[in-house]
Structure formats: C-alpha cells, structure tokens
Amino acid sequence: MSTLNDFIPKPYSHTLESGEFQWSAPSNIALVKYWGKKDNQIPANPSVSFTLNNCKTITKLAFTKKDISTSLNTDSDSFSFDLLFEGQPKEDFKPKIQKFLERIEVYLPFLKEYHFTIDTQNTFPHSSGIASSASGMAALAMNFMSLEKALNPAMTDAYFYQKASLLARLGSGSACRSIKGQVVVWGNQANIEGSTDLYGVEFPNEIHANFKNYQDTILLVDKGEKQVSSTVGHDLMHNHPYASSRFSQAHENLNALKAIFKSGDLDDFIKVVESEALTLHAMMMTSMPYFILMKPNTLQIINAIWKFRNETQIPVCFTLDAGANVHVLYPESVTEKVLQFIKDELVGYCQNGQYICDKIGNGAILL
Numbered sequence: 631m632s633t634l635n636d637f638i639p640k641p642y643s644h645t646l647e648s649g650e651f652q653w654s655a656p657s658n659i660a661l662v663k664y665w666g667k668k669d670n671q672i673p674a675n676p677s678v679s680f681t682l683n684n685c686k687t688i689t690k691l692a693f694t695k696k697d698i699s700t701s702l703n704t705d706s707d708s709f710s711f712d713l714l715f716e717g718q719p720k721e722d723f724k725p726k727i728q729k730f731l732e733r734i735e736v737y738l739p740f741l742k743e744y745h746f747t748i749d750t751q752n753t754f755p756h757s758s759g760i761a762s763s764a765s766g767m768a769a770l771a772m773n774f775m776s777l778e779k780a781l782n783p784a785m786t787d788a789y790f791y792q793k794a795s796l797l798a799r800l801g802s803g804s805a806c807r808s809i810k811g812q813v814v815v816w817g818n819q820a821n822i823e824g825s826t827d828l829y830g831v832e833f834p835n836e837i838h839a840n841f842k843n844y845q846d847t848i849l850l851v852d853k854g855e856k857q858v859s860s861t862v863g864h865d866l867m868h869n870h871p872y873a874s875s876r877f878s879q880a881h882e883n884l885n886a887l888k889a890i891f892k893s894g895d896l897d898d899f900i901k902v903v904e905s906e907a908l909t910l911h912a913m914m915m916t917s918m919p920y921f922i923l924m925k926p927n928t929l930q931i932i933n934a935i936w937k938f939r940n941e942t943q944i945p946v947c948f949t950l951d952a953g954a955n956v957h958v959l960y961p962e963s964v965t966e967k968v969l970q971f972i973k974d975e976l977v978g979y980c981q982n983g984q985y986i987c988d989k990i991g992n993g994a995i996l997l
Contacts, residue, residue, distance in 0.1 A: 653996055678884055715751065737797060750769065923954060
C-alpha cells in the first residue's frame, strides 16, 4: 500500500528545456457517491464510478524553462502560467489552477522552474451542468506526469497512473476516478484489494458482460451555474445529523455493487444506483443550510423512467450528480428502445431539448 511519501520524488536524472504534451481525460459518473471529505481531499466514504467516453476535456501543456539568470525573471520562486480556455484567456479559472499548483508542488518540485501555457477545451458545452472539474483536473494531472516522466524516464507505468490520480484528487476529488479504468473505486473499502483514500484504482474484481459498454445518456435539465459549489456541498456533511449513517451506507452499497458486478443482476444494480442518487439529494435537503438541487423537470424525468421501466421491464435507471441533470443508465442491448423513449418522452424536459449520448470509456488518453 502506497503512502504519500512514496510520491515525493528523488532528484531527477534528466533535464528538459521546453516541450509540450496533450492529453484528454473524461468525466465520470459515480454509482456510489462521494459526499463529504476530510482534510487534503480525503473522502469521508468510498465511491465507485463509471468512466465516461465522450464527455471529456482536452488539455495541451506547453512548458519552457525559466531563465533565472536574467534580471527580468525574478519569478523563480513563484508559479508562472497562462491559461486559455477554448483558445481565449480565462482569468477566472486561474485561482483554481494556482491553488492546485500549491497543493501538488511537494510531489512535483519542478513546477516553479517552468513557465506553462495551459490550453484546455471540453467536448461538451461549457456550463452545461456537466462537472468539468473532474475531467479538467485529470487532464492537467496527466500532462504534469508526462513532464515528470520525461525528467525521470525510469518511472513505471503503475507509479505514473497512481501518482496522476493522486495529483488529480488534489485538484478535484472525483478527478482521481477519471485517470484509468472503466469502473474505478476511490476510498478505502476493506474487501476491495488495493482500494485507498489516496487515489482511484481500477475495480479489481470480475465484471459481468451486462456492464460492458454500458450506456449513459445525460439529459441537460438545467445548464445554469451550480446552485451550490462542490466544496460547500461537501462541507455540509460536517455536523450533518445523518452523516455517520450515510458513510456506513456507502460502504454497504459498494459491497452490494461488488456482488452485483459479478452476478450481472440488473434489478439489484438499479436499486443501489437510484437509492444512492436520491440519498445524495436527501443529504443536501437535510443539511443546514439546506438545498433542493433538483428541478421540477428532474422529477418528471424520474417518474417517466419509473413508469417506462414498470411497463416494459427494460432495465433503464437514473442517477444524479449534485445538480438537476439526469444520467440515464442502461445496457447496450436496449440502446435502441431507450433512445426512442428519450426522444418520445424525455427530451421535452431538457433545456433546449439537449442531451448527450455517452457510454463507458477507459480513461485518459495521450494525444
């Protein structure tokens, strides 16, 4: 089992003056939700997610070593970076990147030696209500790890991906589940080998054919800014009257999913996944201050899915993030029928009729 000290590097064997890397990293959708955290982005409970395929962030990192011999460059003891979003300077993202660099510098001691140009874009509409911090921080972490691997070519692949996930977590907790693997566990779970609070790991056990190429159609109910930031939302779990029960429930549900992934039981899968989604929102409704993140159309969609499932016995279900949008999950074998149902009955509840078809993917890709 790795400790944090394992990720603090020894002096590098190589040097690099300049260069660039480009990675894409996907978003992910939690089946067992991470809600509540301790210091240093440590989760209060374990979570498991499907990695998505189409909703991703593509980030190019260009870097040039600072010339600290010239009087113009007095910034050798500070971070130096430009940030472009879809080709345009994006000043309001910079404080988040600055904070990220401060958190990860102990693990990447070269960061102040370079000037970075971070050029990032999403394949999904910005402010669509899809969490872009997970994909964005994962893509950035992969680029920084590519630079570290260039400075230390002896690095193993296992270390590369573990450390990338650890770094991504320090930018956005759920980002650690967007690095590698189709089903990713984050957080210490006694009966899942290799699971840890420090980084996400590929689910190590058997997964039934029913879950291969699982589909996720994301219904964009509300594309506005998030009503409550993730940080504020997680903080609400401190002193929450039901927090300890919730954390126990997450362990139980992850244990149940472990058996479900092996058996392929879609009815039990639906029960766990929908219950987790509703519990997340119940925690928000019963916190102080309290929030209702669903919109009327969210509830209309949920009721329509339940009715359709009861009438057709097609194993389609929903999950939610901390917002109003609905992820419609279903096996690949029923894709045609579910998409027809979405077009016929659900698209009217989406803002501007917008939805995104996605499916399970494998994680970050070097471009």
